[in-house]
Amino acid sequence: MLLKTIKIFLASSSELKADRDEFRIFISRENDRLHKQGIYLEILQWEYFLDAISDTRLQNEYNKAIGECDIVLCLFFTKVGKYTAEEFDTAYQVFKNTGKPQIWTYFKDAPLNSGSITEEINTLLAFKKKISELGHFKTVYTGIDNLKYQFKSQLDDILPGIIMPDESLQKTVAEVKTSADEPKRNSFNEILTRRLMEGIRIYSPRAEKFLENASRMATDWETQSRFSDPAKEIIAFSFVGVLGIQLRKLMAIGKEESSVNKFKKYLENCQLTAKRILQLLCFSLISKLWDDRRDKNYVLAPDQTIICRNFFEDEFELDVNGLVSLLKTLISIFIDNELDFPITELNEFSTNLHAGSDFLKACSGLQAVNILPGNSSFTESDCTEAEIQLTTVLENLKFLVNYRMVSIKSIGYFEMRNTKPHYLYNYTVLGVDNKSNVNQERVNYAETPINTDAVLLYKGSYQQNLNLFPFVIDVNALAFEGGAKICFYASHNNTDESLNYIFLEDNSVVNIANTGTVKPGVDFNELLLDPKKFRDMRFDNVFNLFNEAKRAVTGIEDDDKEDDLSHLF
Structure with missing residues (x-):
C-alpha cells in the first residue's frame, strides 16, 4: 500500500524537551493505528538537524522544512525562544500565501516554582498578545496526556481534508486565508x-x-x-x-x-x-x-x-x-x-x-x-x-x-500523652486553576474525623459536608498518586458486574471491577503490607459501597447478597 505522508513540524523551546520526546513516542504509536488507512505521520523537530547542518544554515533549513509541512505544532511554557518565534512567523506567512501548513499552538498550563521565573516570561506574554491580535487563539494543555488527547482529536478531524482535498475543501482554505487577512471578531462565550x-x-x-x-x-x-x-x-x-x-x-x-x-x-x-x-x-x-x-x-x-x-x-x-x-x-x-x-x-x-x-x-x-x-x-x-x-x-x-468540592486523599491520627486526639487531613481542592497561583493541595489539623477516600460537596466548612463517593471518585487518591483524577459514575456492566466511570479531563472510560481481594477471614494486617493488594482493596471499596448504596436507596436486595462484603469496610 502506498502511504500518504503527513509532515508535522514540532517547534518548542528546550524547556519542553521531555514533552517533545513523549509526543514523538505518541506519534509512533499513532502510525501503528493509521498505517492501515494508508497514512504515515512524519515528525520533524530541531534535534534532527543538528548533526547534518552547520550552525549558519540551521535556521534556513528550519524555515524550508516548515514550508513543506502539513501541520506546524508549537509548544510553549514559560518563554518563547527566538527560533521558535521565527518558526511561527514563517509558518503563518506560508499559511497566508498557500493555505498550509495548519498551525496549532499549545501553551502548557502547569505548576511553576516562582524561583524559576525569569525575565524571559515577557517573551511569552508578548507572543500571546501577538497571536491574539492575529486572530490566532491558543489552546491550553495541562500535561502530556492532555496534549496527546487534544492533538489526536484535531488530527482525526482534519485528516480527510489533507488526504483527499476536493473543491469544497479548497474553498474552505480560501475562506480561511481571507479570514487571516481580515480577522473576524470571535464572539464565542x-x-x-x-x-x-x-x-x-x-x-x-x-x-x-x-x-x-x-x-x-x-x-x-x-x-x-x-x-x-x-x-x-x-x-x-x-x-x-x-x-x-x-x-x-x-x-x-x-x-x-x-x-x-x-x-x-x-x-x-x-x-x-x-x-x-x-x-x-x-x-x-x-x-x-x-x-x-x-x-x-x-x-x-x-x-x-x-x-x-x-x-x-x-x-x-x-x-x-x-x-x-x-x-x-x-x-x-x-x-x-x-x-x-x-x-x-x-x-x-x-x-x-x-x-x-x-x-x-x-x-x-x-x-x-x-x-x-x-x-x-x-x-x-x-x-x-x-x-x-x-x-x-x-x-x-x-x-x-455557594458550594465547593474537595477530594480527601489521606487521614492521619495523632494523640499525644494527656492531650486530645487530632486528625491530619491531606486533601485536594477541586476546580482551582493552576495558573491562579492557588495551591490545590492542602493540609488541615482538626479534632474531628472525616470520611477517607471521599469527594466532598460542602457550603461553608468542608467538615459539614455531603460525601459523593462512590458516585464521584478520585482515582489518583485511591491509587496513592498525586493530583486529582476526578471521575463520574456512568454505567453498570451487567456482563461482569463492573462499573464504568468517566474521567472528566478527557471523557475516557475508567472501568472498576471487583478483584475479590477482601474475603471472609482475610488477614487485614497482611493485606495492608502488600501495596498491590491494599490498592485493590481500595478499588473494591468503590464496588462494594456502590452496591450497598443501591440496596439502601431502592430497598432491593441483590441475588448475590450472600457474597456481599461491604460490612467489612
Whole structure:
C-alpha cells in the first residue's frame, strides 16, 4: 500500500524537551493505528538537524522544512525562544500565501516554582498578545496526556481534508486565508460570560466588583478580551468544583480559530457541561437518600423505585433527557417524604422542573444537538444557540457558586500523652486553576474525623459536608498518586458486574471491577503490607459501597447478597 505522508513540524523551546520526546513516542504509536488507512505521520523537530547542518544554515533549513509541512505544532511554557518565534512567523506567512501548513499552538498550563521565573516570561506574554491580535487563539494543555488527547482529536478531524482535498475543501482554505487577512471578531462565550456574571453577582463579591468597574468603562465589556478574560476566570473559579473545570474547557475551545472541528467541540462541550451539572445534582440527591436511610423511614413509590434501580443498573450513560427525568424523580422523593435537600436551594429550584419551563426547554435543546461522528454540518449559529441554552441552564443553577468540592486523599491520627486526639487531613481542592497561583493541595489539623477516600460537596466548612463517593471518585487518591483524577459514575456492566466511570479531563472510560481481594477471614494486617493488594482493596471499596448504596436507596436486595462484603469496610 502506498502511504500518504503527513509532515508535522514540532517547534518548542528546550524547556519542553521531555514533552517533545513523549509526543514523538505518541506519534509512533499513532502510525501503528493509521498505517492501515494508508497514512504515515512524519515528525520533524530541531534535534534532527543538528548533526547534518552547520550552525549558519540551521535556521534556513528550519524555515524550508516548515514550508513543506502539513501541520506546524508549537509548544510553549514559560518563554518563547527566538527560533521558535521565527518558526511561527514563517509558518503563518506560508499559511497566508498557500493555505498550509495548519498551525496549532499549545501553551502548557502547569505548576511553576516562582524561583524559576525569569525575565524571559515577557517573551511569552508578548507572543500571546501577538497571536491574539492575529486572530490566532491558543489552546491550553495541562500535561502530556492532555496534549496527546487534544492533538489526536484535531488530527482525526482534519485528516480527510489533507488526504483527499476536493473543491469544497479548497474553498474552505480560501475562506480561511481571507479570514487571516481580515480577522473576524470571535464572539464565542460572550453571551455566556455576560449573563452568568450578571447572574452570580448576588453570590460573588468578586463578580459584583468586576461589573461595577467594567460597566463603567465599557457597556459592551464582554466583547473586549481585557474585560472578558478576567470575567471568565471569575465564572470558572466561582462555580462548584468540577463544573469550573468543565467551563474552563468550554472557554478555551471558544478561543480557538474558527473551524468545523471547533464548532463540533464547542457543541459537544456545551452538551457535556449540562450533563455534568445534572449528574452532580443527581449524585448529591442519591447520596443524601443513602445517608437518610439510617434514620429516616422514607418510602419510594413503585415508579420511583424503578427509575432509581435503573440508575444503578443501566448499561449506558444517561443522556441529558435521562438525567432530567432522574432529577425530577429524586426531587419528588424528597418532597413526598419531607426530607431535607442536600443542597437547600433545590427546594425553590424544583419549580423549574414543571412542564414548559425555560430550564426544561434549554435541556431539551441541548439534548437535540447532533454531534455524531459523521456529522460535519456544524455552524457558528449552532454554537450560539447551544451557548444560549447552556447559559439558561446555568442561570437557573447559579446558587451552586455557594458550594465547593474537595477530594480527601489521606487521614492521619495523632494523640499525644494527656492531650486530645487530632486528625491530619491531606486533601485536594477541586476546580482551582493552576495558573491562579492557588495551591490545590492542602493540609488541615482538626479534632474531628472525616470520611477517607471521599469527594466532598460542602457550603461553608468542608467538615459539614455531603460525601459523593462512590458516585464521584478520585482515582489518583485511591491509587496513592498525586493530583486529582476526578471521575463520574456512568454505567453498570451487567456482563461482569463492573462499573464504568468517566474521567472528566478527557471523557475516557475508567472501568472498576471487583478483584475479590477482601474475603471472609482475610488477614487485614497482611493485606495492608502488600501495596498491590491494599490498592485493590481500595478499588473494591468503590464496588462494594456502590452496591450497598443501591440496596439502601431502592430497598432491593441483590441475588448475590450472600457474597456481599461491604460490612467489612
